[in-house]
Amino acid sequence: MSFPANESIVLADAGVQIAPLDASGAGAKTILRPLSLELTERRIAVIGANGSGKSTLLRLLNGLVLPTSGTVRINGLDTQTQGAAVRRLVGFVFTDPLSQLIMPTPVEDVELSLRRLKLSKRERRDAAMSVLSSYGLDHLAHSSIYELSGGERQLVALASVLAVDPGILVLDEPSTLLDLRNTKLLRERLTALPQQLIISTHDLALALMCERVLVVDDAGIAFDGGPHEAVGWYRESVG
């Protein structure tokens, strides 16, 4: 498998604040302090406590959250002004696949992703089956998404996002709702992907498989470095 060139993700003083409740500025809350980062590694993990700002940082990367200060650029595209183009480049996988899967069956959900490509009906169905088949999910193609296990749902959500070939894949705690077996399965699938991956996770084994780990704490980057140093630092900081 040939890996693509690394994508360019640049955050320049990007910060997020919730707007103040009144004109005096009282009530403004900082969700993410202004930070500057260049993310070029192929595998990047974001770890940290719940509510520390991990999800906000990830949502900045495909324009789901816009910075209230600074800029976020993906391959030169500004998330503020070129959101649609950014989202075509950056796939996003949520923690709960049920909120991500829109159609009643996996094949229909993958087809929904493919609608953007303006294929014929037959081509779309064939492409959707091909995507599911490549992830070993073709036997679930016509099952109700409610009948799938948590792991199967997450893999279908992943396949739906990957169906349109995003260059970058952002995953927000993809294994939080999964059992150990499914976490392991998902980890294996993720490591085999050619995309640049940015994953927020509580699964430190997954973080250790990445090239770079960001530890987010108190709405800022508390540590940025190699996986062993970062995970070690995080473990110590937790006590």
Next chain:
Amino acid sequence: MRGHASLIAGYVPGTSIFHRMLLWRKAVLLLLVAVLVLSFPAFPVWVGTIVTSVVLVAVVLAHFMARLPWSRLWRAVRLMLIFLLLIGVYQWWQFGPATAWTVIAAIVATVVASNILTSTTAIDELLDGLGALIRPLERFGADPERFSLTVALMLRSIPFILGAFSDVKDAARARGLERNLLARSLPVVIATVGYARATGEALAARGLGEACEPSGGNGVEPLAR
């Protein structure tokens, strides 16, 4: 979430005559059923009763011709049972048993006919059909893709809301609050708003409803095509 049964059934793969029938023909048949059974007030009661009864029998036969199980038929009726009972009692009291039967048969026939259409048509095909229906209005600013996506989201939200009702009922019962209307309704509203937000975010993340591009690819080698 559980309890996601729905009045309108999901697609059941198959090869029956209804599965193979073109969507517009099924839609015309559904319209015909609705017109036949809902136009009974224009005719004498006995005519309406006979026509509606015949249509109901035909629709039930069609259900089995589509090779759909009994359970699907019963589920659709069961979900409306209290509603049918109330309507039936009222109609009997006001207009007599023949009218009560005609009204109930009309409602059941249209719901079962709708069930046949949704059970034998893949959602994707249904969305394409709705899109085609809206396409002539494109010149007035209507967006067929967005319209069909909206309908898909509406269909998708029904099982969620039913499931939320079921979960909240259980949670209220576990806390001994089954008679507390607030405890049984407020969490459903909150869950539904949360679901709407999450769905909106998921749509935005997948770029659905945004401008289309002629072909895919961002310089990354396709994974599975």
